[in-house]
Amino acid sequence: MIRIAIQSKGRLNEETVALLDSIGIKIDDAKRKFLSRSRNFPIEVLHMRDDDIPQLVANGTATLGIVGLNEVAEKAYPLDLVEKLGFGGCRISLAIPKSVDYPGLAWFAGKKIATSYPRILREFLDSRGISAEIEVITGSVEIAPAAGIADAIFDIVSSGSTLVSNGLVEVERVFESEAVLVSAGNLSEEDREVLDEMLFRIRSAKASKGKKYILMNLPSAAVPEAVKILPSMRSPTVMPLAAPGWSSLHSVVDKDELWDKVRQLKAIGAEGILVLNVDKIIL
Numbered sequence: 245m246i247r248i249a250i251q252s253k254g255r256l257n258e259e260t261v262a263l264l265d266s267i268g269i270k271i272d273d274a275k276r277k278f279l280s281r282s283r284n285f286p287i288e289v290l291h292m293r294d295d296d297i298p299q300l301v302a303n304g305t306a307t308l309g310i311v312g313l314n315e316v317a318e319k320a321y322p323l324d325l326v327e328k329l330g331f332g333g334c335r336i337s338l339a340i341p342k343s344v345d346y347p348g349l350a351w352f353a354g355k356k357i358a359t360s361y362p363r364i365l366r367e368f369l370d371s372r373g374i375s376a377e378i379e380v381i382t383g384s385v386e387i388a389p390a391a392g393i394a395d396a397i398f399d400i401v402s403s404g405s406t407l408v409s410n411g412l413v414e415v416e417r418v419f420e421s422e423a424v425l426v427s428a429g430n431l432s433e434e435d436r437e438v439l440d441e442m443l444f445r446i447r448s449a450k451a452s453k454g455k456k457y458i459l460m461n462l463p464s465a466a467v468p469e470a471v472k473i474l475p476s477m478r479s480p481t482v483m484p485l486a487a488p489g490w491s492s493l494h495s496v497v498d499k500d501e502l503w504d505k506v507r508q509l510k511a512i513g514a515e516g517i518l519v520l521n522v523d524k525i526i527l
């Protein structure tokens with residue numbers, strides 16, 4: 245039985261549960277219980293605070309963990325990064341009061357920087373030869389400059405609105421993070437097989453993200469042009485319609501390119517265009 249540690253509540257919880265659900269791993273009572281078992285997959289889910297997940301995986305309490313790469317890097321246990329999961333994206337950045345004229349990284353020399361990520365910050369400063377004082381604060385780091393606790397902060401940024409409302413400006417993007425699947429490496433044969441099955445499903449779910457299935461009718465003479473507009477996974481499916489001289493064409497497109505493709509296809513005579521969601525792409 246594989247045990248996976250996930251965040252019990254907070255920013256990563258919902259998308260983690262949704263990811264497990266999308267790969268067919270149903271968990272009862274996702275939030276209420278400390279430990280829950282999947283009904284249909286040989287897995288147990290341990291609901292923890294995100295800070296504790298790297299350690300629990302490193303010491304073998306959990307076989308796998310889903311946690312932000314920022315926590316994995318900060319805790320620095322020897323873990324294998326098995327897969328990036330494509331959600332929970334954020335960065336850790338240096339930010340300073342917006343009233344300060346920023347001349348470059350040298351500004352930080354001799355300054356005091358508040359952060360919950362001292363290890364990542366220290367490594368960055370060392371790599372740039374900057375000597376600064378690090379003040380560790382576990383919450384509300386963004387108020388540190390206004391409160392006179394520090395000259396600058398090193399904190400998580402996603403939209404940047406928290407910085408703005410605290411009169412701060414991001415000056416250096418240091419660390420890019422997203423949710424990741426980690427393990428401690430030494431998996432048993434049996435656990436490895438379960439992990440491989442999970443990975444296969446996760447990759448299929450990831451591959452379908454942002455994809456749409458598109459089908460349309462068009463004059464058969466326009467098919468070669470349409471195939472150029474719609475390069476598919478291998479090549480689009482083309483089927484004859486009962487009406488002579490007409491074909492039906494099916495393909496998969498990126499959501500971001502959809503409207504541009506639709507415009508081009510209409511221009512060469514495509515009609516009856518249908519766009520459907522793609523649930524999984526089995527690779």
Ligand code: ATP
Nearest residue numbers: 254255256293294295312314332333334400401402
């Ligand atoms: P816990 O109670 O589990 O300790 P927490 O308060 O430490 O939760 P959250 O704020 O829920 O943590 O964030 C969890 C993770 O979500 C972060 O470590 C980071 O990887 C990711 N994340 C994505 N966007 C943001 C953001 N805007 N602010 C903070 N974390 C973010």
Ligand code: MG
Nearest residue numbers: 293294295296
């Ligand atoms: Mg936490």
